[in-house]
């Protein structure tokens with residue numbers, strides 16, 4: 001893939017942790033790629049697989065789900081359940097011939113602005129490697 | 142206890158009907174949910190589930206008919222889900238028993254007042270095939286029942302069992318309260334049945350006979366079917382890998398039949414029947430401009446992938462989805478092959494036990510520690 005390919009990422013960030021980290025990263029003027037659009041959610045456990053699938057099938061290059069570290073979920077077990085759901089989702093994607101590596105789940109606390117910036121940087125790089133999501137050219141989905 | 146329902150004049154069906162009648166007469170149950178024969182036009186007989194309270198009407202019951210148009214677990218929920226309700230005996234094939242267990246865990250059926258009467262399954266035909274066979278005079282019950290003894294299950298030559306049955310490695314009924322154990326039995330002589338002692342006593346049945354050939358015959362059937370299943374899984378996995386689900390399901394007409402007949406897909410307010418996917422006209426135009434073309438109705442792959450995500454861990458492989466698909470897509474194969482992988486990954490066997498929690502409502506703290514990390 002040519003280096004001028006800019007992947008598009010949709011991210012679902014838990015308001016109590018990763019969203020705060022993203023906010024702090026912005027306020028602190030940390031430098032990281034502008035490729036990720038943020039959708040704020042109340043908990044990683046509220047992300048239905050459909051939210052992840054729709055953008056992927058539309059042609060978005062990657063989906064990031066950010067939640068509180070295990071044990072830190074404000075709703076006790078939302079992130080543990082999210083983990084199972086995302087593991088299942090990735091198994092399904094892989095089983096039906098779709099690329100499960102375009103879906104990332106990361107635990108990033110509100111204090112980890114640096115880790116958030118790093119994650120977006122890494123994900124952008126990894127998706128550049130992969131190139132365009134083939135779904136972007138498929139209309140018959 | 143294990144006993145044998147005696148068969149007279151080689152009429153296995155009459156013996157089974159007699160046994161069911163006794164369950165009603167002795168008030169072991171208030172009603173039976175059982176496949177019933179009914180005229181279906183042009184001289185054909187249809188077989189559909191009905192809730193029967195009149196023992197006299199069980200002359201039309203036929204749980205042995207090799208046809209499956211409905212997964213009866215779907216309706217077992219309707220007659221059990223809340224009080225007041227009666228005590229209902231549900232006559233189910235093995236895959237229907239498994240579906241009922243999953244529905245109980247999904248709170249769509251209540252097992253407390255259900256008496257599950259499970260039946261070894263010798264294979265079923267699709268409804269239209271069953272009709273054609275009647276027209277052709279090709280429906281030979283005696284020949285079919287004879288396959289139970291040896292375990293050489295096969296459809297009548299020139300006709301095919303439903304695709305799910307061809308690869309069903311769990312045709313033997315498990316986890317029922319009363320089990321009609323057809324496998325290994327000479328059904329012209331008697332129908333072996335296991336049932337709770339108190340039910341046996343009420344019916345005046347004495348304990349009789351051992352397991353006989355059943356375990357061996359089941360083992361044989363399972364190994365033959367497992368081989369077919371594995372071959373088909375390998376084939377569809379290869380195809381999905383090469384072409385992707387969007388190609389495999391490209392001809393889908395979005396009728397939602399697969400979802401409607403699936404015993405596990407129970408949601409009353411399915412997302413895909415909601416207004417979520419009704420957009421402003423200009424929105425479609427914008428989407429079309431983005432890819433140059435936009436498929437309508439929209440979100441067909443999203444429909445299948447969402448269904449996979451929402452229910453595939455509970456897929457019990459009844460194949461009703463494939464039977465109902467007008468586009469003749471291998472829906473059950475895709476769902477079963479995918480389901481098998483997830484079920485293994487989560488160490489879950491759908492339909493095995495009501496005690497086993499559904500994988501997506503539970504969790505362990507110390508699992509998949511690499512997910513969420515680097």
Ligand code: SF4
Pocket residue numbers: 399402403404405406455456457458459460461462463472473476477
């Ligand atoms: S997906 Fe198909 S095979 Fe699986 S439970 Fe539903 S109808 Fe049966």
Ligand code: SF4
Pocket residue numbers: 392393394395396397398399400462465466467468469470472
């Ligand atoms: S039954 Fe077949 S055509 Fe209808 S929605 Fe399901 S896969 Fe598509």
Ligand code: FES
Pocket residue numbers: 014015016017042043044045066067068072073074075078079
């Ligand atoms: S509140 Fe942050 S993951 Fe649940």
